[in-house]
Amino acid sequence: MSKVVSMLNMKGGVGKTTLTYNLACYAAYKKFYKVLVIDLDPQSNLTQTFMGDDGYRQFLRNNKQSVVDIFENSNIVSNEIIHEVYYEWIDDGLIHLVPARVELSKTLKNPSTKEHKLRRFLTDYKNSYDLILIDCPPTDSILSVASYLASDSLIIPVKLEKLAIIGLPLLASSIEEFNHDYAGEYEINIAGIIFNNVEKNDPPENRVSKQEVMAFANEKGWYVFDNEVRESKAFVNGIREGKPMFLSTRVRENFTQEFYQVGDEFLKRVGLN
Ligand SMILES: Nc1ncnc2c1ncn2[C@@H]1O[C@H](COP(=O)(O)OP(=O)(O)O)[C@@H](O)[C@H]1O
Numbered sequence: 001m002s003k004v005v006s007m008l009n010m011k012g013g014v015g016k017t018t019l020t021y022n023l024a025c026y027a028a029y030k031k032f033y034k035v036l037v038i039d040l041d042p043q044s045n046l047t048q049t050f051m052g053d054d055g056y057r058q059f060l061r062n063n064k065q066s067v068v069d070i071f072e073n074s075n076i077v078s079n080e081i082i083h084e085v086y087y088e089w090i091d092d093g094l095i096h097l098v099p100a101r102v103e104l105s106k107t108l109k110n111p112s113t114k115e116h117k118l119r120r121f122l123t124d125y126k127n128s129y130d131l132i133l134i135d136c137p138p139t140d141s142i143l144s145v146a147s148y149l150a151s152d153s154l155i156i157p158v159k160l161e162k163l164a165i166i167g168l169p170l171l172a173s174s175i176e177e178f179n180h181d182y183a184g185e186y187e188i189n190i191a192g193i194i195f196n197n198v199e200k201n202d203p204p205e206n207r208v209s210k211q212e213v214m215a216f217a218n219e220k221g222w223y224v225f226d227n228e229v230r231e232s233k234a235f236v237n238g239i240r241e242g243k244p245m246f247l248s249t250r251v252r253e254n255f256t257q258e259f260y261q262v263g264d265e266f267l268k269r270v271g272l273n
């Protein structure tokens with residue numbers, strides 16, 4: 001049975017999509033896991049990263065099924081909604097994608113009784129993958145509830161910057177409300193906070209931010225990853241080249257080694273490895 005993991009923070013620009021992409025690639029390429037990635041953000045950044053600009057345009061033109069169909073259409077066609085991601089560098093592992101499109105935002109306008117649909121959709125696929133990763137939007141909505149219901153655990157990327165903390169109280173109250181509403185049925189397991197964009201020489205304001213986040217995590221009993229993701233052009237270049245950071249051009253070996261440590265800790269925390 002696969003482990004289902006949501007990447008969530010109520011703040012945008014913290015690295016949810018970047019980490020979803022790179023951790024999926026790490027799990028498939030380095031650990032040969034079978035990975036299904038679900039883009040649950042109407043912005044579709046993850047889909048664009050996997051498909052590239054031309055592929056994404058073609059996908060929109062062809063009108064193939066997407067994550068929207070999980071919420072809006074009772075007739076899901078498996079080989080239409082699951083997109084194969086082809087990378088010549090993957091030999092043994094595999095990555096499949098359920099893409100997003102902006103029309104997903106319509107689900108937010110008319111959300112009634114849709115929160116269980118993602119979980120139900122995934123029950124059909126749980127035996128086909130080792131890891132199912134869900135990239136979430138930075139909002140408390142039907143989509144976050146759907147991801148809570150579908151997931152075994154949550155990963156919370158936090159960008160180390162001024163006011164890094166601001167998405168966390170909203171996330172905590174969203175989780176508490178969920179645990180209250182679904183008491184006895186579902187409970188959210190936090191696999192941990194991953195610090196992202198960490199610079200070698202932290203500016204003083206980042207050190208304050210980090211302390212605030214650590215104190216908050218401590219109060220909530222949330223695990224904080226020992227390994228951190230460094231601020232590196234390799235992530236930006238990689239996404240532009242359609243590659244994970246560890247295959248991007250001119251990436252430094254010590255950076256890739258550091259990222260592998262994050263990858264290993266991630267797999268361990270979510271119950272793989
Ligand atoms: N570790 C990192 N080093 C450098 N740039 C990063 C790093 N992580 C993310 N970025 C960049 O930060 C921006 C926001 O990241 P993204 O993953 O889209 O955030 P989110 O999905 O949380 O909105 C993107 O331009 C991405 O390339």
Ligand SMILES: [Mg+2]
Binds near residue numbers: 018136
């Ligand atoms: Mg994103």
